[in-house]
């Protein structure tokens with residue numbers, strides 16, 4: 001989860017408090033913790049969506065079900081250390097309940113010391129005044145590399161009882177990563193690999209079912225390689241974008257259902273959000289009017305009801321079609 005933007009916001013909001021010695025510093029600590037809570041909420045909803053349809057996705061990867069953070073990404077490292085436990089500069093900020101990492105015995109605060117036989121080099125870099133997520137991004141890339149193959153994923157971790165290697169095998173799930181974009185504007189997006197949801201939108205949704213509706217739509221763009229399709233399109237781009245939006249809406253209903261979320265939440269979200277504002281996400285001319293989207297969700301829920309169920313899950317027609325593309 002890229003948290004850097006949020007932290008600049010935190011500094012803007014609480015900087016005055018933090019810099020005045022006589023004032024309590026707790027608001028910053030609370031803001032840091034609030035960020036991690038949002039990261040975990042998004043990571044959890046994303047994990048369930050990715051796992052729920054895992055067997056139907058052509059694009060898969062292994063998700064350990066953890067949220068990592070770096071001491072260096074926080075503007076005030078002393079306060080970050082008050083807010084959290086860091087057993088290494090890059091540590092586990094949060095764990096998805098019942099996810100692979102927690103089941104392997106990892107705990108919040110455990111620090112990452114290395115992967116697959118090589119250690120992370122934490123020394124030697126110049127101390128930067130500004131908060132940065134550069135090192136965290138680098139570690140995340142290393143983790144992704146180590147998880148790319150099959151077989152056991154070996155993490156060298158520093159725990160409360162010392163260093164140990166924890167080997168575990170996160171199952172393959174639909175390929176998507178998730179990050180909280182900390183801005184008050186209600187917005188979400190997908191870049192082909194990652195799903196981005198703003199903190200403003202996370203605060204706006206009524207519950208996790210509605211958050212799942214937003215995340216499932218964006219994830220659908222990634223799972224169906226929409227970005228690549230749009231980039232390949234030379235003319236008539238608007239029509240292609242519009243069709244990708246409709247596909248994302250339709251697939252989102254199946255992804256939600258397969259993960260145990262209530263697909264009706266897509267309708268409740270769009271009715272409330274659509275009435276409240278015509279700005280923000282999906283308001284461009286390439287997107288449907290919210291009334292049309294609600295109608296489409298209803299159609300798709302009905303269509304899904306007559307589909308064959310396997311272990312409580314259904315193969316989404318759009319993913320079946322995507323699997324058949326060579």
Ligand SMILES: [Zn+2]
Nearest residue numbers: 217221245248
């Ligand atoms: Zn979209």
